[in-house]
Amino acid sequence: MVFGLPTRVMATLLLILTMAAAGCSQGDLTHKTDSSVQKTGVRVAAADIQQLLPETVGQGKPVIVDFYSQFCLACQQLKPKLEKLTAKHPELTVVRLDVQNPRPEDEPVIKAFKATTVPYVAFIDGQGHIHKELLEDVPVEELEAAALAIIKPSPSAQAQ
Numbered sequence: 161m162v163f164g165l166p167t168r169v170m171a172t173l174l175l176i177l178t179m180a181a182a183g184c185s186q187g188d189l190t191h192k193t194d195s196s197v198q199k200t201g202v203r204v205a206a207a208d209i210q211q212l213l214p215e216t217v218g219q220g221k222p223v224i225v226d227f228y229s230q231f232c233l234a235c236q237q238l239k240p241k242l243e244k245l246t247a248k249h250p251e252l253t254v255v256r257l258d259v260q261n262p263r264p265e266d267e268p269v270i271k272a273f274k275a276t277t278v279p280y281v282a283f284i285d286g287q288g289h290i291h292k293e294l295l296e297d298v299p300v301e302e303l304e305a306a307a308l309a310i311i312k313p314s315p316s317a318q319a320q
Contacts, residue, residue, distance in 0.1 A: 204272050204273055204290065205288075206287055206288030206289050207288065208272060208288075209272075209284055209288035209290075210288045212268060212269045212272055213225070213255065213269065213284070216253045216255065217284055217285075217286060217287075217288045219286075220286040220287070221251070221253060221286050222251065222252055222253070222283075222284065222285050222286050222307075222310040222311055223252070223253045223254070223255055223284050223310075224242060224245075224246075224252060224253070224254045224255070224281060224282070224283055224284070224307065224310075225254075225255050225257065225269070225273070225281070225282045225284065226238065226239070226242060226254055226255065226256045226257070226279070226281050227257050227259050227270065227273065227275035227278055227279070227280040227281070227282075228256060228257070228258060228259065228278050228279055229258065229259055229260040229278045230258065230260065230261075231260070232278045232279060234278075234279045234296055234297040235278050235279040237297045238279055238281065238297050238298075239256075241297075241300050241303055242254050242281075242303065244300065245300070245303055245304065245307055248304075249307055249311060251311060252307055252310075252311065255269075257269060257270055257275070259275050259276070259278055277295060279294065279295065279296065279297065280293065280294070280295055281293065281294040283306045283307065283309065283310045284310060285309075285310040286310075291306065291309045291310050292306040292309065294306070
């Protein structure tokens with residue numbers, strides 16, 4: 161017992177505090193084994209994505225949807241990387257949606273993607289197909305590779 165609490169309870173509290181200090185959520189542990197893992201159970205149909213994002217995907221333009229929270233350290237680290245990416249590739253658009261304080265018009269997108277764990281970044285081509293989903297801060301090279309995949313989708317993705 162530590163501070164009058166069972167060791168197991170203290171270990172859990174220590175883990176939660178450590179994760180919070182690192183900008184992580186519980187979902188970070190339960191949903192990923194590496195940065196390229198798909199969100200479990202989340203599939204949004206391409207037609208639904210086109211309706212949810214009419215100014216980008218609805219117009220055939222690739223988009224990166226960045227679900228974030230202002231209190232998420234990893235989210236804040238991703239933001240300048242995504243800004244540099246769109247500066248380098250102006251045909252890309254980044255849509256940032258604050259899951260903690262969403263605007264009314266953003267709520268349907270957040271609900272459709274079941275964006276409860278942040279960071280959550282979805283790379284979507286102009287036809288509405290999700291090519292990659294990230295659940296953590298990653299090197300800029302990995303962001304670049306994911307971006308190129310939605311700018312120039314593979315033939316197999318185009319056939320879907």
